[in-house]
Amino acid sequence: ETGVTQSPTHLIKTRGQQVTLRCSSQSGHNTVSWYQQALGQGPQFIFQYYREEENGRGNFPPRFSGLQFPNYSSELNVNALELDDSALYLCASSLTGAWGNTIYFGEGSWLTVV
């Protein structure tokens, strides 16, 4: 157990809808990042939040957005869902944004878009 918790664990949405995924970071961790893992592939970096500000973003369109709250928990929002958004969404936290810090992952939220 890493202390990173995500909700919901599974959900099904219809194409065009919006979804919000939630993450509570490990105690004391102020940096949260989100990854998308399609079936049979390695994760892809979506973005990172440090002290409530987005400070890094991967190659994902603006319909992928996020928030980080004062308690360092985080949300991932995806608008206008597409079938290709079906994937496991992993939240990860680290003590700070420093590159040498270990990143700890939650169990993920499995999103199916139909």
Next chain:
Amino acid sequence: AQTVTQSQPEMSVQEAETVTLSCTYDTSESDYYLFWYKQPPSRQMILVIRQEAYKQQNATENRFSVNFQKAAKSFSLKISDSQLGDAAMYFCAYRSPTDSNYQLIWGAGTKLIIKP
């Protein structure tokens, strides 16, 4: 751009034996971190071992050790005395200090099967 390649989609090993998973990467940087993560059916990515590039000594964590060959850009994971609980997907990942995102760049994974 950095890339990570895991050329073995699936590996199997008899329980109690030793298995080695391969990983190669491409980078022009001299310092970076390399990681092996394990993803069991529970889906949670669990850190197995990490190696900083400037450290020549290979990292070891109990039954897990790496063979880090910097010049060859190779980072293999050796699992000794394999146990049924080692069955999982194993991912190799790279992290760069010059990447403003500090993101992990991942391989496609290797599925490890343990035969009882």
